[in-house]
Amino acid sequence: MEKIVPEILTREAFAPFGDVIEVDDNRQHFTINDGFTERYHDLAKVDVEKNNGRTLINIFRSTPLAQPIAIKMMERHPLSSQAFIPLGNEPYLVVVAPKGELDLAAIEVFIAQSNQGVNYHAGTWHHYCLALHQRSDFLVVDRGGEGDNCDVVELDGNKMIAAQ
Numbered sequence: 187m188e189k190i191v192p193e194i195l196t197r198e199a200f201a202p203f204g205d206v207i208e209v210d211d212n213r214q215h216f217t218i219n220d221g222f223t224e225r226y227h228d229l230a231k232v233d234v235e236k237n238n239g240r241t242l243i244n245i246f247r248s249t250p251l252a253q254p255i256a257i258k259m260m261e262r263h264p265l266s267s268q269a270f271i272p273l274g275n276e277p278y279l280v281v282v283a284p285k286g287e288l289d290l291a292a293i294e295v296f297i298a299q300s301n302q303g304v305n306y307h308a309g310t311w312h313h314y315c316l317a318l319h320q321r322s323d324f325l326v327v328d329r330g331g332e333g334d335n336c337d338v339v340e341l342d343g344n345k346m347i348a349a350q
Contacts, residue, residue, distance in 0.1 A: 189254065191348045192279060195296040195304070203282040203294075203310045205230040207271055207303035230305035232327060233267040239331035245273070246324045248317040253350065256343035257281060260288055260311045261336055266329030270315055271303035273323040279347060280304050281313035288339050295347050311339075318350055 193199060197206040207229045209215075215226045234241050260283060272278060280296040283289060288311050298304060305327075306312050315324055329335055 187344055187346055189346045189348050190293065190295045192295040192297040192350065195280060195298040195302055200280075200282075200296060200304065202284060203312075204267065204307045205305040207269065207305055208301055230269055230303075231267060231307070232269065232305070233308050234265075234329035234331075236265040236308075237331055237333040239266055239329040239333075242326075242328050242330045244326040244328065246270070246315055246326050247321060248278070248315045248324060249321050250317045250319060253347075255279070255316065255347040257293065257313060257345040257347065258341050258343045259338060260293075260313060260341065261338045262309055262311045263306070263328065263335045264309050264337060265333050265335040266308050267305055268312075268329075269303060269305035269327040271325040271327075272298070272300050273325055275300045276320060276322050277318050277350075278322060279313075279316035279318060279350070281316065281347070282306070283311035285309040285311070290341070290345065293345060297350065316347075
């Protein structure tokens with residue numbers, strides 16, 4: 187059994203897998219709405235157009251799993267990106283692996299704060315959203331349209347995420 191300790195989610199560490207969506211003064215931002223709103227601009231590359239795809243806006247409600255968490259599956263969306271933006275105040279876990287054939291040795295785990303969303307690039311392997319301490323809602327931006335856009339691989343659970 188292998189235990190994986192989550193690392194802190196940063197834009198640099200997550201770059202091979204996708205985008206971190208968060209307010210960051212180092213990113214492009216500017217004032218709008220007569221000076222009452224600060225717009226943090228173009229935070230993720232939404233990619234849904236293959237095979238006449240269209241953008242879907244969803245809310246996923248995630249129930250925490252018992253800890254430590256066994257990684258029993260990974261999925262990828264070959265035709266599009268998929269973004270998760272937390273709607274509450276709870277941290278959550280992000281489990282990813284690089285594009286291509288699933289390499290179990292390359293699985294990484296990040297702990298994301300409630301002010302951070304993630305956008306998985308097309309083809310990036312990931313676990314479904316993992317709420318930590320209580321049921322949590324996420325705004326999800328992904329693809330609807332023609333074609334099979336979800337590959338799932340079942341795993342034996344030998345990789346565990348250390349309790350948080």
